[in-house]
């Protein structure tokens with residue numbers, strides 16, 4: 001398949017990002033009480049780290065796979081992730097809190113990803129993005145601070161396309177694998193997704209509660225989002241590409 005539409009999307013997306021950011025009043029003081037503020041600080045500190053990688057090894061693997069258009073699109077996705085990290089830094093600044101230098105869940109995830117091939121690394125990326133997506137949406141819709149809602153809106157808009165992009169590339173990777181083997185792959189992904197959803201739910205429970213979500217509800221929602229994406233890859237690897245949500249707009 002051709003990734004031209006995706007490259008066009010990632011090249012034009014900064015304009016959409018700026019439009020969303022223009023709607024955020026960064027100078028507005030935070031209305032949060034001390035306890036709620038602490039919940040979001042803890043949560044944002046972890047996301048700031050999780051989104052901050054330079055993607056060097058991932059891009060090297062993608063480069064070896066030999067599709068320059070895909071590689072160029074993936075490079076721009078990595079830039080978007082770095083912008084997400086910067087948005088969380090800005091959110092922390094708004095909340096009057098510093099960044100963290102490292103956190104075990106991020107270090108573990110990075111070590112795991114580095115040891116793997118492109119397809120598996122992309123699968124882990126998809127798992128991380130699908131289990132976190134509900135958090136960004138909850139932030140966008142229910143965070144009790146308009147600046148945090150703006151950050152959620154900004155990131156969830158990008159991530160919706162990231163998930164579609166990973167699905168389109170992963171489908172290419174699984175096209176030649178026989179059905180029964182794909183079932184086994186799906187089970188392995190499912191085990192990792194349960195772990196990832198649990199870590200995110202436990203780590204961010206206070207912020208989730210402040211957005212009106214019970215941790216258990218969030219956990220179920222995260223796994224449903226993962227399952228939809230995984231099924232889309234593994235049961236329909238030859239389906240028409242999803243393409244970006246911005247296509248034709």
Ligand SMILES: [Fe+2]
Nearest residue numbers: 051081084159
């Ligand atoms: Fe991100």
Ligand SMILES: [Fe+2]
Nearest residue numbers: 081129159162
């Ligand atoms: Fe992403």
